[in-house]
Structure formats: C-alpha cells, structure tokens
Amino acid sequence: MKVSLERLTKTFDEKGKSSRAAVNRLNAEIKSGTLTGLLGPSGCGKSTLLFMIAGLHSTTEGKIWFGEQEVTNLPSEKRGVGLVFQNYALYPHLTARQNIAFPLLNSKNLKAQTQKKLDELVKEQGVNAKYKSYVDSLVAETAKLVEISDYLDRKPSELSGGQQQRVAIARALIKNPSILLLDEPLSNLDARLRIQTREEIRRIQQRSGITTIFVTHDQEEALSICDEVIILKEGTLQQQGTPQDVYDHPSNQFVAQFLGNTPINILKGKIESGKLYVGETEWLSLPKPLPDQRVNVGIRAEHVLAASYPRQQTLPVKVVKSFRTGGAFTAEGQLPDGQTLTFLNDRNDPYRENDLLRVYVRPQTMSIFDDKGDRILEC
Structure with missing residues (x-):
C-alpha cells in the first residue's frame, strides 16, 4: 500500500x-x-x-x-x-x-x-x-x-x-x-x-x-x-x-552533518575566480563556474587519502592526533589555517603525532555548501 x-x-x-x-x-x-x-x-x-x-x-x-x-x-x-x-x-x-x-x-x-x-x-x-x-x-x-x-x-x-x-x-x-x-x-x-x-x-x-x-x-x-x-x-x-x-x-x-558515525569534515573556504580555497590555500579548480562567495566544504573521512609526497589538488596537514575506534584507525590533521581534518589512518603503518602529510580527496565525493547550508556543488 x-x-x-x-x-x-x-x-x-x-x-x-x-x-x-x-x-x-x-x-x-x-x-x-x-x-x-x-x-x-x-x-x-x-x-x-x-x-x-x-x-x-x-x-x-x-x-x-x-x-x-x-x-x-x-x-x-x-x-x-x-x-x-x-x-x-x-x-x-x-x-x-x-x-x-x-x-x-x-x-x-x-x-x-x-x-x-x-x-x-x-x-x-x-x-x-x-x-x-x-x-x-x-x-x-x-x-x-x-x-x-x-x-x-x-x-x-x-x-x-x-x-x-x-x-x-x-x-x-x-x-x-x-x-x-x-x-x-x-x-x-x-x-x-x-x-x-x-x-x-x-x-x-x-x-x-x-x-x-x-x-x-x-x-x-x-x-x-x-x-x-x-x-x-x-x-x-x-x-x-x-x-x-x-x-x-x-x-x-x-543532512551531511547528521549522517555518519564519524562526523563529516566541514571546512571553511571560499570560491574566487572559479577556484576553491580552504582558508587562504588554493586547492582546486571547480568543474563549473560559481560566483565568488564564502562556502563550507563537506568531506567524509573515508574519502580522504593521505600521501607523504606532493600531488596536485592536495592540502598540507600536520597530524595532531591518532586514535583507534573499534577496528578503525583514525587520524586528525591540522591545516595551515588551524582547521582540523579527520581521515582514516593506515592500520599497518599508522601516521603519528607531528607527521607532515599532504591529503587528497577522492573526486566526486565532496559537497560544497553556501552560507545558508544549501548544497551548491558536488565536485
């Protein structure tokens, strides 16, 4: 029925x-x-x-x-x-x-x-x-x-x-x-x-x-x-x-923040001239033009990949915490402007406090929200 x-x-x-x-x-x-x-x-x-x-x-x-x-x-x-x-x-x-x-x-x-x-x-x-x-x-x-x-x-x-x-x-x-x-x-x-x-x-x-x-x-x-x-x-x-x-x-x-046992990362950023910035760090070019504005970027921890080598479209982070929840290993990194980013850790070779990394977010997995909380783009 x-x-x-x-x-x-x-x-x-x-x-x-x-x-x-x-x-x-x-x-x-x-x-x-x-x-x-x-x-x-x-x-x-x-x-x-x-x-x-x-x-x-x-x-x-x-x-x-x-x-x-x-x-x-x-x-x-x-x-x-x-x-x-x-x-x-x-x-x-x-x-x-x-x-x-x-x-x-x-x-x-x-x-x-x-x-x-x-x-x-x-x-x-x-x-x-x-x-x-x-x-x-x-x-x-x-x-x-x-x-x-x-x-x-x-x-x-x-x-x-x-x-x-x-x-x-x-x-x-x-x-x-x-x-x-x-x-x-x-x-x-x-x-x-x-x-x-x-x-x-x-x-x-x-x-x-x-x-x-x-x-x-x-x-x-x-x-x-x-x-x-x-x-x-x-x-x-x-x-x-x-x-x-x-x-x-x-x-x-x-909805993004309500769902997920590991809370979604919400990073404050901005759009300028078709590019997405986190803090003052230029991150990536947007797949379609959007007006310049302040935005929040939603990124789930499981979509963040850590790499110890430079790569395009990455962000630098410093590991400030590493912890285990059940079978999952999680790390918390600090961006240059002080914002934090949670991501899954490598259980076989875990990152430790003060490690310097660059992180890459899987394409098509992040959501960009305007200052009212409405989604305006999925990258």
Missing part, C-alpha cells in the same frame, strides 16, 4: 506561546511494500508524523492517502494500520498467545472483518470452523512468521526484550494491516540485541511484504535496514532517498 503525504502540517498550541508546528507542510511518498525510516534528531516531528499516519493525531492541514483512498479524517480503527509502540504495550497478565489474539477477540471492527474471512473460507472449502479455532490458527501462523512459536504460553515477564518486541509485532500483523508502523521499536534493547532485532524486523517486513514505516533516532538502524529514509528537521523534510544516496549525496549541510 502506497502512502502519500500532501502538505501535511500539525501544530500544537503551547500555553502562553504561539502555536508550534511539529510537522510543517511535508510532502512525501512512501512506496508500496517498502521499509521506510523516519530519521532525525529528538523533537524533529518523527513520532508526530507517524501518529498522524496512524490516525492518533489529527491533521492541522494537508492530506494523507493510502493508495487511492484519502484517510485524512478516517478514524484510526478504520485505517487498517498496525502500530507497535516504543514500550510494546503488552498486557502483563496475558500470555504471548493471548496478547497476539487480543485484537481479533476484542475489537468489533476486526472481529467482523475476521468473521467475514472465516465465512468465505467455510464457503470456499466447505470446512466447519469455529471462530476461536480460526483465531488460534492465525496466531500460530503469525507466531511462526516472527519466530516465537516456542514462547506462546509465556507471559511478557518471562520473555526477553527481543521476544517481547516480536510479540508486539505479531499482535500488529495478525490484524492483516495494509501498513505497519513502528515507533522507536528498538530503543529499550541493549546494543547487541538491537542489531539482532533490527535484522529480524527487516526479515519480517520482507516476508510479509507490508509497507512499513519505522521511526528511529539511530541513523545506523535506519541506514542498515531501510529501503528509503526520510530525514526531518524541525518538522520539515530535508531529504528522502535510499540510505546510500542520502549518505553520499546530502542535499544540505544539516
């Missing part, structure tokens, strides 16, 4: 203050059958947007479409969405089996829809099935999909965090939703379990084929499992695209 958002806006009135836009005139399209991540810093509007899609928040302005159906004013229970909350919201006194079956036994709308499917099944196959038995078969089928068949008779307190997460996903999936919504589903798990569970989410999404929207503040989660990511800042859309494309080709300085 495709999800289309048209000029979507949500404002909240704050006591004694003017209204604040948590989501502001957002346009986006989420392709059917994909896993899309809503990504951005805390307070950027991710969860608000998710709850608007779910129908838990009304819209101040704009429209929401599921396929060809406008659902902007449709009640949540009629939208056909499955929602998994950050805290899972499992009933502690019920077993995993009972938690999963709960929507089909207690929601009038879902019970009617499920009974209709059962009646069609009885008519087509001539079988005699009771509603409770049919629900039990759906629970078993869904539990198999999320791989918790062996834990159905346990209560939430007897399950690990990852198992509880899968129970919550199963409870959402058993409703046969058109769209699955996940609100920070991994935030309560430890680091190792987060990695394991995010891969489980990806596997479940691919096997089910359900359009899934996934809210997270953890860029590594989004970049590792999502088909597309939507980057938000203060309720506005900054960029949408595949994880690799957004990482390699940020639309502005905010």
